[in-house]
Amino acid sequence: MRRSILLLLLVLSSTFAHAAIPPEQSSITTRQPVVRIDDVARFYAVYDKAEGKPSAAALQAGYLDAGSPGLQQFVTARISSAQKLADAIAKSPQDFRDARRCVPMLPAARDQLRQVFSALTKLDPQATFPPVTIVIGRNNTGGTTTSNGVTIGLEVICRSNWLTPDITQRLVHLIAHEYVHVQQPAAQVAPPANATVLFASLVEGGAEFIGELTSGEVLNVHLKRWTQDKACRVERDFQTHAMDTDMSHWLYNGPGTPEAPGDLGYWVGYRIARAYYTHASDKPRAIQDILNVNNDNAASFLERSGWRADEDCAAASAQSRRE
Template sequence: MFVSLRCLLALALGGVVGTTQAAVPGPEILTSDATRFYALYEAAGGKPSVAQLGQYLAQGTPSLAQFAKLRRVTAERMAEAMAREPAVYANGRACLAELPAVRQRLVQVFANLQAIYPQAKFPPVAIVVGRGKPVGMTYPDGVVIGLEALCAADFMNANAQDRFVHVIAHEYVHIQQTGVSEYEAGDPQATVLRESLGEGIAEFIAELISGNVGNGRHAGWTRGREVHIESAFALDMDSTDLKPWLYNYTPGSQEPYDLGYWVGYRIAKAYYLQADNKRDAVRALIQQDNPKEILQASGWTPGMWMPAKVTGVAARAAASAK
């Protein structure tokens, strides 16, 4: 459900191959799967065989194994995706080259997370190559980013380096969240409000720690339409039909999508802004499992004014709050 977060060879990574340890308190940033894939890709002239892709998967990190298992990534499906969308994999090499700078920026992002949420846990972040989707995944043991998928997602943010930093920050907030976030289809608890708030909190905390949200397109789509969009959301918030608000991107479409992320972000921001103790507010947001309680306490109303971003000073205020 998570974004719910798509790069050359060891030389492009400054000679660093495999697992790289970010400065404490950050997690390991695992890049070996991506570098191995592109070593294979280059050696095979951009057309690795199913057998070679099978070997790539078999020799991968535990993170790649979990990604393959949970997102149905097989050698056959990878080969089909590469034949169908060769440009996605060819273009992914450019994002591989951005990983050293992304890793460096994430050191500060994770330090900011610990500053505003001292309880933070730091399982690894793995950058892998899969079947063209999804962009990212969280599971209890870490975050996995599909390099080629996120690299192709320039509709979220035109700057590839920024895109990786902010999406990884968003996904890493999901790792911290303690409320139930995944439900069986049709579960009455899986409402538009609950799911939107879960994603919106991840967007808001990502903004606090990295400087922006995972999907930068929402700001432009919603400007001047805040009252209209949020009034419609208020009517649907108890619905279990998520499609109008979440996980509804259509490849190639220019229509706004995932507007529930944006409304949830606005509710989370309103909650944070009204709180006297910002660190307590961050903790309450991350640990929330009662969306109606957060909504009521936030004072959110459709179209209400609030600052465009809450970064820097606010993060330091949260860190110093007692």
């Protein structure tokens, strides 16, 4: 076991060294951010030495203290302390054991992300490229995104089986989505007190749409399946509640089930953003409009998008009659 961990550390260190382009070089020439995966290897070195039951002291010394800047920020934002991390491992040991299966996919995901970032540069020449860091957190979030970068909690993403089953693609689509949030001014600040369902759905749906353009698929691909035969009802319901300020039925309410999907604001927001882009004659301008949606211009964006629930319902009805 110790030998396998040493080999894993060597592999991840080698791949990290290949990926770690200095920020100044990244922004000027390649437009590729640093993608760090070495924190994960450090975690499992500590984890294995303790036979899956690491103490807070061991986690602090061997994992957190030696961690990347992204991990240090994640400690403040989500992990809180080595003791809370140790408690999370003890509470849900299977999740941390299962996350091991995702580790071998990290280098391949990192390599595919180079194409994603290249595509984003073409779509948005103004894009910024802070680092991406993949870590093991305390099982309470799939990650955080700020203007300083994207940090992914691997143990959560690895168990998010409602997303695409291919772990490499799951990571790629997730990071593509989150990297769009890096470019959205509205995603960098707390939403206003009067934030509407429409506004929040356009922020998330815009990340879904541009993430699809850069990676080939949306993050929440399960919603494509789960909304089949329900699209008309969902869209009409959304249109009725678009200007509400209670988002609990549309966003951040969990994946739900195929019978009662959650996070449907992502799906409807994606369809509105896609319609906006499809109808736009100036595609580069449309990308900037999607990225710069805010609570004040969301209603105007919807009107200009050409998206109408009734039109989609009529199309679905016509399709049903043909079948």
